[in-house]
Amino acid sequence: MTAVVTNIEDDRISYTPRFDDRVIDNFTVQANIARALEVKTERYYKTVTCSGIHKLVIDTTRTCTVTETNDNVWNVDYTITDTNGGATVTLQDSVLYAGTLEPIVEDLARRLSLQYRLASGYFSQASASCANMLRGRTGEAVHCTAVLADKSSTDVTIRTTKVEFDKIFFEVFPDNAPDLSLGGWHLADPR
Incomplete structure (x- = not known):
């Protein structure tokens, strides 16, 4: 940092501080991360937090944190x-986006609709919504809502059971009937 003297008057000196290096401010970095993740995951986030100053030098990386609506915190490079000022935004953990989870929960909703005789065929009306991403770490879980064929809804949990390379293995089950769980795996979404 350099101080540029702008005025000297008697015993007072006025100066303006100036960075010697080009830097990118936190507000810009945080806004760029939020936009990149919204495009990538089709979801919004509560907060993006970065600290310190980032020099505008190619291949330099800083880690920031992103907080989802369920208060899960993700580290982002x-x-x-x-x-x-161009940059890449990369989640540090493997992940399944909420949009990837919704068809899995929808499949469970169809199966439950058939089991409880709420529908006559597999392709009955069923839907699902998931607000948050599933971290590819054993034991991590997210909650979703499954809407059955009769338009009733039930809370559903998807839990990571193991991770092998880019495969995230999971179990999905209605919160009120965990014995009706389904298992499966999915390739991790781009980080």
């Missing part, structure tokens, strides 16, 4: 790719 922000790497400068060009001197105009």
Whole structure:
């Protein structure tokens, strides 16, 4: 940092501080991370937090945190790719986006509709909504809502059971009937 003297008057000196290096401010980094994740995952986030100053130097990385609506906190790497401020945003953990989880929960909703005779065929009306991502770490879980064929809804949990390379294995079950669990796996979504 350099101090540029702008005025000297008697015993007072006025100066303006200036960074010697080009930097990118936290507000810009946080906004870029939020936009990148919203595009990537099709979801919004409560907060994005970064600390310190990031030099605008190619291939430099800083780690920030993103908080989801369920208060899960994710570490995100922000790497400068060009001197105009271009950057990549990468989640540190393997993940299944909420949009990836919804068809899995919808499948469970169809199966439950058939089991409880709420529908006559597998392709009955069923839907699902998941607000958050599932971390590819054994024991991590997210909650979703399954809407059955009769339009009743039930809370559903999806829990990671193991991770092998880019495969996330999981179990999915209605919270009120965990014995009706289904298992499966899915390739992790791009981080």
